[in-house]
Amino acid sequence: MITRNSHSVQGVDRAWQRELAEAYRSPVELLTDLQLDPAEFGQGLEARRLFPMLVPKAFAAAMRPGDAQDPLLRQVLPVGDEFLVADGFGPDPIGEQDGPMPGLLHKYQSRVLLMLRTGCAVNCRYCFRRHFPYADHKVGAAELAQAHEYIASDTRINELLLSGGDPLMARDDHLAELVARFSDLPHLKRLRIHTRLPVVLPSRITDQLVSLLADAPWRVVMVLHINHPNELQPELVAGLARLKAAGVTLLNQAVLLKGVNDHADTLVALAEGLFDAGVLPYYLHLLDRVAGAAHFEVDEDRARALMAEQLQRLPGFLVPRLVREIAGEASKTPIDLKLV
Template sequence: MDNSVKTFTHISEFLDYLGNDFTGLTSEMRANLDQEPTFAFNCSKHYADLIKNSAEPVKLLREVLPSTDELKDAPGFVDDPVGDLPAGKSECILQKYENRALIVSTSACGVRCRFCFRRNYPFQDTQNIASEVSNWLDVHTSIWEVILSGGDPLTLGPGPFRDLVEAIAFHPSVTTLRIHTRLPIMRPDLVMQHFELLRELPARFNCVLVVHVNHPDELDEESAAVFAQLKFSGWTLLNQSVLLKGVNDDAETLERLSRRLFEQGVLPYYLHQLDHAKGVAHFEVSDERARELIAQIRTKLPGYLVPKLVREIAGEKSKTPI
């Protein structure tokens, strides 16, 4: 294995890296493996190492390994499950909620999560995104929070990322900057390339980083180091998870996840019910089961470690509690 390789884009290379002695891949997963998925495979070497070191590797594998279950049609599972397209204000700007705007900053990501709600989104990598965002904010002066999403905004190079942030900072109406990312658990090295700027930003904005962690074994010493530096710099750190069948749909896993996040300085924020994107129905957990799980972990954890159980419904003005 070439140590310079940071990301696997071929399933065969990924499985070779896991090794012939790796016992985490079940016969069922091998039988259902889609070797040429329409939603392309992409997984970081760092996450592959987390899988190899996990006590429950099957759960982590389900998040990244393509399955033929993705080819099955299911009623109500559609290309745009959360209403991104009607909320579009330009190629890269979405506005669903009052006084807040979301920037689809890039199509690139540190992983192709098999349950991704934007797996069918028509990404357009805007050539001069900083200028487009700045021009839009010039007119929309009621916007006080800007959310950087994607893809993953921290996959941008240091120059384009700084340009985008500076374009936002030029507008005094924007007082809060929020970044949604999976890179602290997928590509912590890419987070580190931005640290000079990330350390500066809390002096200019209220800064919130929302990480996406679904299982406690996704957290390690490198994620802890990233979070520690961000927290020391003044960032508010939150986590949002997706409730996924076969990954975290048991109370013990969710309890360990909340506690492990807190050990690394991150507060559990949302536990999302699955967005009904086409190709992800095999991950769905019923609302009844979801409420049972929240009730169970509420008896084990203090209230600040119990995430809010929510669903995003297209066209609604906020997340919907379940």
């Protein structure tokens, strides 16, 4: 039986770490708790061997019991389609594995991306990094010192992006050390955190995290990853309100996924729900063509039609930009909507 966690989101590191330790790792256990028969999913569940399943109970609690097509379940359940080999789909769809040093990517002149933590609290089946060699990109004390030196030597860099994995897998005391270490760089203006962790584990928005971001010497931007309005659960919304009150700019990037959010009603509800929660829709990504995720792809014509409908039904500031990452391109490529 899946129940929503009853403790306050104003917990401490221990609470979210304990919840993470208790996350579902067995598809059979997850399906049984959702009142679904694992036997009906057959050998497809063996796709967990391609990429392990990991689903926090707080995220599973937002799934509809008895619904095999639940849009949140579809994002995390291993299925047989992952074994299909599809043209154009490969292990590194956006060609990001080379950086100036392990764990640091410097694709754009003014910002660097630090892979602060290699793990995630959830394994999304469409993840573009599902084959990423995280073990070669671990960031420890030595790598942090190197990254600091690298950024100090290039005054064009004004923004530090924390990514991963998920950077909020780092404990609050580790994040505090990072903020303290990098706060002596006068050319840094912004700290940007790309994270899905509050969405799947709202207890991660601890008081310590909120205070740390409120007191950081830079503007702080948090780019969340919320794909479906059902992910906007009350605990998350309450946590976002605390981040917003602390001065954090909240943006969202979603991935357009077949069978999850490829309907105009869903995308409109997502945009409205995000705004109600103090978050602005930022990007809607076409799927990165990673091996094992072809069944999630929505073609460009359909994506354009969905964007046209959002433009009709939403104020312009609630319509995300439709983009695709193309390997070798310096920035995300906007999809031209005039061709609809």
